Amino acid sequence: MIIGDVVGNVWATRKNDSLTGLKLMIVKRLDVCDDKQYESFVAADLVGAGIGERVLVATGSAARQYADVANALVDAAIIGIIDQVEVKQQP
Amino acid sequence: MIIGDVVGNVWATRKNDSLTGLKLMIVKRLDVCDDKQYESFVAADLVGAGIGERVLVATGSAARQYADVANALVDAAIIGIIDQVEVKQQP
Amino acid sequence: MIIGDVVGNVWATRKNDSLTGLKLMIVKRLDVCDDKQYESFVAADLVGAGIGERVLVATGSAARQYADVANALVDAAIIGIIDQVEVKQQP
Amino acid sequence: MIIGDVVGNVWATRKNDSLTGLKLMIVKRLDVCDDKQYESFVAADLVGAGIGERVLVATGSAARQYADVANALVDAAIIGIIDQVEVKQQP
Amino acid sequence: MIIGDVVGNVWATRKNDSLTGLKLMIVKRLDVCDDKQYESFVAADLVGAGIGERVLVATGSAARQYADVANALVDAAIIGIIDQVEVKQQP
Numbered sequence: 001m002i003i004g005d006v007v008g009n010v011w012a013t014r015k016n017d018s019l020t021g022l023k024l025m026i027v028k029r030l031d032v033c034d035d036k037q038y039e040s041f042v043a044a045d046l047v048g049a050g051i052g053e054r055v056l057v058a059t060g061s062a063a064r065q066y067a068d069v070a071n072a073l074v075d076a077a078i079i080g081i082i083d084q085v086e087v088k089q090q091p
Numbered sequence: 092m093i094i095g096d097v098v099g100n101v102w103a104t105r106k107n108d109s110l111t112g113l114k115l116m117i118v119k120r121l122d123v124c125d126d127k128q129y130e131s132f133v134a135a136d137l138v139g140a141g142i143g144e145r146v147l148v149a150t151g152s153a154a155r156q157y158a159d160v161a162n163a164l165v166d167a168a169i170i171g172i173i174d175q176v177e178v179k180q181q182p
Numbered sequence: 183m184i185i186g187d188v189v190g191n192v193w194a195t196r197k198n199d200s201l202t203g204l205k206l207m208i209v210k211r212l213d214v215c216d217d218k219q220y221e222s223f224v225a226a227d228l229v230g231a232g233i234g235e236r237v238l239v240a241t242g243s244a245a246r247q248y249a250d251v252a253n254a255l256v257d258a259a260i261i262g263i264i265d266q267v268e269v270k271q272q273p
Numbered sequence: 274m275i276i277g278d279v280v281g282n283v284w285a286t287r288k289n290d291s292l293t294g295l296k297l298m299i300v301k302r303l304d305v306c307d308d309k310q311y312e313s314f315v316a317a318d319l320v321g322a323g324i325g326e327r328v329l330v331a332t333g334s335a336a337r338q339y340a341d342v343a344n345a346l347v348d349a350a351i352i353g354i355i356d357q358v359e360v361k362q363q364p
Numbered sequence: 365m366i367i368g369d370v371v372g373n374v375w376a377t378r379k380n381d382s383l384t385g386l387k388l389m390i391v392k393r394l395d396v397c398d399d400k401q402y403e404s405f406v407a408a409d410l411v412g413a414g415i416g417e418r419v420l421v422a423t424g425s426a427a428r429q430y431a432d433v434a435n436a437l438v439d440a441a442i443i444g445i446i447d448q449v450e451v452k453q454q455p
Contacts, residue, residue, distance in 0.1 A: 012172055012174055014139070026178060033299070041092065061334050065291065074156075079346045084283075142270050162247055164240040166240050190451035191449070195445070208396060208449065221402065223365065274388070361372060361416070
């Protein structure tokens with residue numbers, strides 16, 4: 001899974017029916033070891049995330065292992081709001 | 092999912108039968124946080140997108156979660172036309 | 183899907199049985215927006231492609247959505263010979 | 274599969290139910306040929322790994338080929354603790 | 365599929381049961397068009413490959429399309445020993 005920061009929302013009126021009712025959020029990937037940022041992407045929110053929150057994202061077919069999105073055209077889903085990250089880099 | 096701009100079309104007369112009737116479009120991936128462009132790829136259009144439109148694209152097996160392409164050799168699909176993107180980068 | 187140029191062939195006598203009878207070709211990925219080349223990979227040919235032809239390639243599980251390779255150890259397949267690409271980059 | 278070092282833990286109280294009871298660890302990918310480090314990611318621990326251990330990680334749908342995570346929103350899993358790696362680079 | 369050179373072995377005593385009996389090898393990815401090397405990864409050997417051999421590797425769910433690894437936590441498999449590669453780069 002990937003860690004990222006929720007930085008925005010996406011709206012699309014014309015879209016595939018399977019996306020109806022899903023909240024689509026822009027997530028900026030982050031490496032928590034060095035705070036380097038990677039490219040952003042769009043994920044369906046499954047946990048009620050808000051802008052500014054650090055989240056856990058499942059990608060690929062993993063993102064559809066849940067009733068609400070089982071048959072949706074979804075390849076990324078926000079699956080947790082991160083409370084704490086503990087990193088102990090080896091010297 | 093990925094955000095990108097539709098920049099072109101692809102035509103192929105000799106192709107696998109599962110692609111017959113699908114409109115194949117060239118999409119240039121974009122990071123909406125910094126407008127950086129990434130490599131282009133080809134996606135099957137499921138929503139009637141046109142050149143110049145900003146779109147939402149599902150990749151991998153997600154692209155086939157729809158009757159029209161369920162058994163097609165498709166790994167990317169345009170699934171929405173983006174109306175608006177709101178990005179609030181953290182300072 | 184990915185666009186690329188067929189640049190070579192691969193032969194392997196000792197191989198998994200599921201590959202028997204498949205023509206394996208080396209494809210060099212290309213971004214048609216700027217002609218930049220990316221790394222090459224090997225794809226199973228499903229359409230009778232030849233060296234020098236520009237082709238459309240499906241990757242991942244998409245490459246197995248076809249009877250001939252449904253149960254083969256294949257993660258990339260040439261699914262079309264490209265006749266024409268039209269790119270209209272936004273200014 | 275990927276080799277990496279376990280460098281941390283992630284805690285999330287608000288999360289998808291399928292993650293309950295799973296230990297989520299931060300893994301820093303490593304190329305054992307040249308010790309180069311790549312970006313970190315989060316994997317579900319299936320073997321009792323600890324921080325500082327070098328591990329083997331399965332990604333994508335491979336990470337769910339196990340009863341405990343078969344229907345979980347998981348795209349990466351720690352599947353082994355590495356005892357030894359032998360690399361013989363060609364000159 | 366990917367071409368690479370087998371450069372090493374990996375041993376793990378504590379591992380998921382589905383890996384028991386599989387030979388895990390380190391493969392260094394190679395672009396046969398320009399001999400550029402990419403990052404290494406670990407693949408399950410399905411064809412009796414040895415260190416120093418150039419091999420064909422299937423990735424993702426393709427790596428499990430075979431009885432021996434159908435339900436294993438495997439996302440990469442060596443599926444052929446390459447005899448010959450012929451590359452004809454376009455001028």
